[in-house]
Structures are given as C-alpha cells and as structure tokens.
Amino acid sequence: MSNEWPLWEVFIRGQHGMSHRHVGSLHAPDAEMAIKNARDVYTRRNEGVSIWVVEAANIAASSPTEKGPLYDPSRSKVYRHPTFFDIPDEVGAM
Amino acid sequence: MYAQMIKSEGGKDPSEMTPEEVRFQARIDAGEKIEPKDWMPEGYRKTLIRQIGQHAHSEIVGQLPEGNWITRAPTLERKAILLAKVQDEAGHGLYLYCAAETLGVSRDDLTEQLLSGRMKYSSIFNYPTLTWADVGAVGWLVDGAAIMNQVPLQRTSYGPYSRAMIRICKEESFHQRQGFDIMMKMAQGTPEQKRMAQDALNRFWYPSLMMFGPSDAESVHSAQNMAWKIKINTNDELRQKFVDQTVPQAEYLGLTVPDPDLKWNEERGHYDFSEPDWTEFFDVLNGNGPCNNERMEARQEAWADGQWVRDGLMAHAAKKRARKMAAE
Numbered sequence: 001m002s003n004e005w006p007l008w009e010v011f012i013r014g015q016h017g018m019s020h021r022h023v024g025s026l027h028a029p030d031a032e033m034a035i036k037n038a039r040d041v042y043t044r045r046n047e048g049v050s051i052w053v054v055e056a057a058n059i060a061a062s063s064p065t066e067k068g069p070l071y072d073p074s075r076s077k078v079y080r081h082p083t084f085f086d087i088p089d090e091v092g093a094m
Numbered sequence: 095m096y097a098q099m100i101k102s103e104g105g106k107d108p109s110e111m112t113p114e115e116v117r118f119q120a121r122i123d124a125g126e127k128i129e130p131k132d133w134m135p136e137g138y139r140k141t142l143i144r145q146i147g148q149h150a151h152s153e154i155v156g157q158l159p160e161g162n163w164i165t166r167a168p169t170l171e172r173k174a175i176l177l178a179k180v181q182d183e184a185g186h187g188l189y190l191y192c193a194a195e196t197l198g199v200s201r202d203d204l205t206e207q208l209l210s211g212r213m214k215y216s217s218i219f220n221y222p223t224l225t226w227a228d229v230g231a232v233g234w235l236v237d238g239a240a241i242m243n244q245v246p247l248q249r250t251s252y253g254p255y256s257r258a259m260i261r262i263c264k265e266e267s268f269h270q271r272q273g274f275d276i277m278m279k280m281a282q283g284t285p286e287q288k289r290m291a292q293d294a295l296n297r298f299w300y301p302s303l304m305m306f307g308p309s310d311a312e313s314v315h316s317a318q319n320m321a322w323k324i325k326i327n328t329n330d331e332l333r334q335k336f337v338d339q340t341v342p343q344a345e346y347l348g349l350t351v352p353d354p355d356l357k358w359n360e361e362r363g364h365y366d367f368s369e370p371d372w373t374e375f376f377d378v379l380n381g382n383g384p385c386n387n388e389r390m391e392a393r394q395e396a397w398a399d400g401q402w403v404r405d406g407l408m409a410h411a412a413k414k415r416a417r418k419m420a421a422e
Contacts, residue, residue, distance in 0.1 A: 003404065003405060003408055004200060004201060004202045005404065005407070005408065007192075007195065007201075024189060024192055024257075024258075024261075025192045025195075026188060026192065027201055029404075029407035029408050029410065029411040030407075030410075030411035030414065030415075033407065033411075040181075040185075041185050041188050041189075044178075044181065044182070044185065044265075045265075061131065063131060064129070064131050064132050064133070
C-alpha cells in the first residue's frame with residue numbers, strides 16, 4: 001500500500017474576474033489527472049471556470065507560532081488606513 | 095449517524111489540564127477554528143481521525159445500496175438523477191478523507207483500516223435496498239437523518255472538517271428532495287406502488303432512528319466531544335428533531351409510520367415515539383446485519399481490482415517525468 005498517489009491542492013476560479021480560491025485537495029498520479037479529478041470532485045455544479053492544481057508537497061506555509069512576529073507589527077500602523085485621516089466635510093468626497 | 099458511537103480520547107478534568115490544553119479549550123470556547131498546523135491535544139486529533147474517517151467510509155459504502163438500482167431505475171431521467179446522487183456521495187467521501195488527512199493519517203491507511211474492519215461505517219448501509227421505493231426511502235429518511243447531524247457540524251471547531259461539512263450540506267438537500275420526490279410518485283401511484291412505498295417506510299424507519307446512536311445523555315465520551323465542538327447535539331436531541339420533521343412528511347404522503355405509540359405530545363411540543371431495537375443496532379455494528387459481508391466484500395474487491403490502475407498510472411507518471419527530464 002506504499003505506492004500512494006500524491007496529494008494535490010485544488011484552486012478554482014469561481015467566475016470570470018475573480019481570483020482562484022483554495023477549495024480542497026485530492027490524490028492523483030500526475031497534474032493532468034489531478035485536473036481531471038478536480039473537475040469531477042469540485043465542479044459538479046458549475047462552481048468554476050478555471051482550475052489550478054499544485055502538488056501539496058510543493059507548498060510552503062507560514063507556521064502558526066510565527067503569528068506574532070509576522071502580523072503584530074502592522075497592528076500599530078493605523079495610518080495605513082484611510083479612516084485615520086479626518087478630512088473636513090466641506091472638502092467633499094475624497 | 096454517519097459517525098456512530100465515537101469513543102473520545104479526552105475526558106480530562108480542567109484542573110488536570112496542561113497550560114497548552116487550557117489555552118486550546120479557551121480558543122474553542124471563543125469560537126475560533128483549529129487549523130491543521132495549530133497545536134492540538136493528541137486526544138482531539140485521534141478522536142477526529144476516528145470520527146471524520148468513519149464519516150468518510152459511510153459516504154463511500156453508502157454508494158452501494160443505491161448503486162444497486164442505477165441499472166434498474168424506472169426511467170432514464172431517474173437513472174441520471176440517481177447516478178448524480180451516487181457520484182455526490184463519492185465526492186462527499188473524498189472531501190472528508192482529505193479533511194482527515196490534514197490530521198496526519200494517510201488515505202491508504204484509512205482505506206486499509208476500513209477494509210480490515212478496524213474502522214466502521216454507519217449501521218444503516220448494512221440494510222438492503224429491495225425495491226425501487228427503497229431508493230426513495232433512503233434519500234428521504236437516511237439523507238434526512240444525515241442532514242440533521244451535518245447541519246450543526248458546519249460549526250465544528252476543526253476548520254477542514256467544518257469546510258467539508260459546508261460543501262456537503264449544500265449538496266445534500268438535493269439528495270433528500272429527490273428521495274421524497276420518488277416517494278411522492280410511488281405513494282400517489284397505483285395501489286401496488288403505494289404498498290411498495292409503505293413497505294419501504296416500514297423497513298427503513300427504525301434503522302433510520304438507529305443512525306443517531308443510542309442515548310448518550312450520560313456518556314463521558316459525548317461530553318468531551320461536545321466540549322471540543324466535534325459533536326454539537328446529543329443523539330436524543332437529533333433523533334427527536336428528525337421524528338418531528340419526518341412524521342408530517344409521512345402524513346403528507348398518506349403513509350403510516352410503523353409505530354403504534356407515535357403520538358403528538360402537546361405538553362412537550364414534540365412527538366412521543368418508540369425506541370428502535372438497540373440489540374439489533376449492536377448486532378449490525380458487530381457485523382451481523384443483513385448486508386455487512388456483501389458491503390465489505392464489495393469494497394475489498396473494488397480496492398483489489400483497482401490495484402493495477404493505481405500502479406499503472408503511477409508508473410506512467412514516473413515515465414513521463416523521466417522523459418521530460420531527459421529532454422531538458
């Protein structure tokens with residue numbers, strides 16, 4: 001039972017103009033079969049107009065323990081949001 | 095349910111918890127989702143593998159009783175619908191296997207555990223589908239019972255499980271409606287067709303009630319799984335909800351629920367009903383149902399017969415890769 005097909009992560013573009021979004025994963029011997037299987041498993045009801053597959057082993061991910069160092073620094077930079085600046089009403093829409 | 099009698103690996107008193115376990119429980123209490131790479135207690139991981147795995151196996155084995163009727167569906171349209179439904183069940187199995195795999199178990203490992211009998215699937219799929227009306231009863235009652243459990247599980251604490259449940263619930267209501275549609279046709283048909291519909295209800299009523307498992311109000315396993323939010327309602331709550339929803343539907347069909355003690359209880363605002371025969375339930379779980387051997391043999395045969403395809407496609411992929419590398 002060691003000859004298991006590798007795992008692929010599946011990304012689907014739901015409609016024209018949208019980004020591909022991760023929808024799940026599946027096993028397949030190669031990329032071509034992964035796309036064919038993804039069509040059957042994840043788009044049985046018109047859920048997509050385009051499919052990407054990536055072998056799961058090729059995905060690098062951040063670790064949950066790095067959450068602090070990665071994301072905390074942006075918390076204090078409130079001036080990056082437009083709501084930080086008060087624009088007088090008489091200036092109008094900006 | 096599709097996952098029945100899930101033994102929990104936890105059950106610690108809060109005073110005995112490590113600081114990590116306390117933080118973990120606090121995240122769940124706050125409604126946060128747990129993701130694959132997050133720290134989790136070993137018991138949570140193991141219990142979830144057991145539960146999601148059993149759920150996945152049920153979807154896969156669940157194709158067999160209905161698959162039995164694909165070649166004998168009464169019309170081409172019914173055949174196409176049933177084919178789509180059975181294909182959905184395969185898809186549901188795959189979503190769930192992938193969710194289980196994020197917990198560190200391999201697909202082949204899960205398959206091997208099903209085929210060796212170490213992991214179970216739902217008791218309901220060990221009953222035969224003897225007539226076309228049974229296909230209707232399975233969609234209406236069995237999928238109806240499954241929905242009772244799957245809708246709340248969309249809120250489960252484990253992210254990949256929750257996302258699989260959301261996908262499944264979107265597709266499941268088609269299953270129940272197509273079943274009820276078959277039942278309507280039969281119940282409004284000739285006297286003989288109506289008799290078949292009644293017979294299907296007679297045979298599937300109690301096995302459907304058994305799907306929720308025996309009362310677990312006192313169960314420590316159940317209490318732990320509820321604290322972890324991998325179980326949302328007690329078995330009795332879900333069973334009651336199922337009966338309350340289904341009885342009026344049977345009345346609409348003009349069929350009789352095979353329970354002489356079934357009665358609306360004004361005071362409780364629920365139906366009173368008879369418990370299924372729990373001896374039968376445990377007997378079926380232990381492998382002695384009408385179709386246990388047939389189901390296991392069908393899965394074992396499918397796995398063995400597919401071996402050359404799995405190996406052949408892997409060899410083909412390796413050859414293609416080598417050829418591409420040589421060309422570069």
